[in-house]
Amino acid sequence: MRSTPRTDTEQALLSIRDLSVTFDTPGGPIRAVDGVSLDVHPGEVLAVVGESGSGKSQTALAVTGLLAANGAAEGSIQWHRSEILGLPEHRLARLRADEIAMVFQNPMTSLNPYLRVSVQMMEGMMLNGRMTRPEARAASIEMLESVQIADAASRIDRYPHEFSGGMLQRIMIAMSLLRRPRLLIADEPTTALDVTVQMQIVRLLGEVRRKSGTAIMLITHDLGLVASISDRIAIMYSGRIMEIGHTEEVFSRPRHPYTRALLEAVPRLDRDEAELQGIAGEPPDPEVRIPGCPFHTRCAHRLSQCADIRPPMDGADGHFHACHLSLAP
C-alpha cells in the first residue's frame, strides 16, 4: 500500500520505517504515532513539524527507547542499517550514551535541581571509565565555553537554579554534545524560552551542525525556526507524516492541503492581510482510529474517498506527500 519514501541514495544514519507507537491507557489504547517513515542523513538538519499531539516527540522517544512504560513501538528503526527497535535496555543505553543525544523542551526542569551542573555534565563521560574525573571536567568546561557560557570554570559548580533559561538550554546542548553524538534530537528546544533567546539557541544548533557535522532531528511547531536552519522538513499530523521534502521545496511548493493551511497560518509581514488564517476545526481524537486521511474533516479539498481510504505516500525527487489529491504546485 504505502511506498517507502527514498529521498536520495546517500546512506541514511537513521531509518524509520512504518513506526507506530501505541499507549495503553485506562480509557483504551491510544495510537500516538501511526505508520511514520523517515530518514535522517549524516550531517543534515531534519525538522519534524506538527501541532502538539501530532506524535513528533513520541517518534523521537521511540528512537532512543525512552517511551513511557505504557507505550509500545512497532515497525522498524534502523541505526546504521541495524535494527534498534526492541533492543534490550542496556544496548539502548549504550546507544544513547555514545551516538544519539537528546535535548528537551524545558531546560528549567530538564536538569536535576539537586545536583551541580558539573556533576550532571561529567557523569555521562565518566561512564564505564571512559574518562577520568579531571578529563571529564576539562572537557565540560571547554564545551561550556564553546556555547558561550562566560566564566565556565567557576560557574560549572553551580546549581541549575542559578542560571537563566537560555543559559540552561545552552548547558543542555553542551551536555548533549560532550559525547560527540552522530545525531542530536532536539525536542522543541526553544519553546520554553524568551523570543530573544530563541534565536541564540537556533544559531547555536546551526553552529553545532557546521562545526561537528552532527545530524540534528529538530522537533518543533515553529515554522520560522524550521525555515532558518533545516535542510529537510517532515510535516506531521495526528501521528502520520503528511508531507516530507527539502525545506525550500515544501515552503515554496507545498503539496499537501494541511501544509498549505499551516503555512497560511503563519503571520507574515510581507503580506497585507486583514486577518490571519487559522485552520477550522480540531485535530482528531487520538483514541479514534481513522481509516482514511486524519485531516479530511478539516480539509478544504476533501474528496469522497478521503474518509475511508488512507492516501499513500506519493511524489518524486525527495518530496513526498500523503494525499489523494496532488495539489498543483
Add this chain to the structure above:
Amino acid sequence: MLHYTLKRIAIAVPTILILIVLSFALMHSAPGSPFTGERPLPPEVLANLEAKYGLDRSFPEQVARYVWRIVTDFDFGPSYSHHDRTVNEIIAQGFPVTLTYGSLAFLFSILAGTGLGIAAAVYRKTWLDSLAVGVSVGAQVLPNFIMAPILVLIFTLWLGWLPGGGWQGGQWPYLIMPVIALATSFMASIARITRSSMIETLNSDFILTARSKGLPFRQVVIRHAMKPALLPVISYLGPTFVGLITGSVVIDIYFSTGGIGQHFVNAAINRDYPLIMGVTILIGILTVLFNLLVDILYVWIDPRIRY
C-alpha cells in the same frame, strides 16, 4: 548555613523555656496534689510537706526556682513517688534503655521503609510492588499496642524463640520484639511516602534527561532520584520521632523494658510533679533538637532552600 543554624538554635532556647513554664502551669492547675490520699493528712503534716517541697510559695516563685535549678544544675529535684531517688537518677537509669530500642526502631523504620518504598516505585506494577504495598498497608493498621501482643503470641508463646519481656542490659533477643513492635507502623508510613514520592520523581523531566545520557537505570535512581524522592521522608522524621517516644510508653509497659516511657504514665497517675516535668522537658528538648536537625538536613539537601 551557619547563620541559619545559629538562628535556629537561638529560637530553640525560648521554645524550651516556654515548654517548661507551660507544663508547670498545667500541672499546677490540675486538681489534687501528690499528698491527697484516701485518708486526708492532718493539716500540720500537709503544711510541713508543702513547705519542704516549696509548694507553699506563690506560683511565679515556684516556676522561677524550678527553672533556675534546671538552668544552673540541670537538677529536676526529688521524685515524690520514689522517695529515695531523684528525678535525675530515674532518668539516668531509664533513658539509655529508651534511647537504645528507640534509635534502633528509628533506624529500622527509615531503612526498611525507604527500601520497601523505593523497590515498589522502581518495580512498579510488578509483584514486588504489590507485595510492598500489601506489607505497608498491613503494617499501617497494626499500631504498636496490637503489634506487641501479636509478636509475643507468635514468637514467645507459640514458637518459644524470644523472651516475652525484660531487658537484660539490652541483649539482642530482648531487643528484637520491642524494636519491631515500635517501628512497624512508622516503617509502613515511610514506605508509602517514599513510594509515591519516588514514582513522582521518576516521572520528572530531569530523570528523562538522565536516562537520555545513557546512564544505567540504577545510577539514574541512586544519583538523580534519591535526593528529591527522600525529601518528604525527611519532613516525616519529626512526627516519627515524637511517635516513637509516645510509643515507648506502650513498649515499656508491654515488655517491661524499664525505659522512661513507663514513668510518663506512672508519674502522671501518682501526681509525681518533678518526674512528670523531668520526663516532659527531656522529651521536649529532644524534640526541639531533632526538628532543628531535620531543618538543617533539609537545607543541606535542597540547594534551592536558602535562609
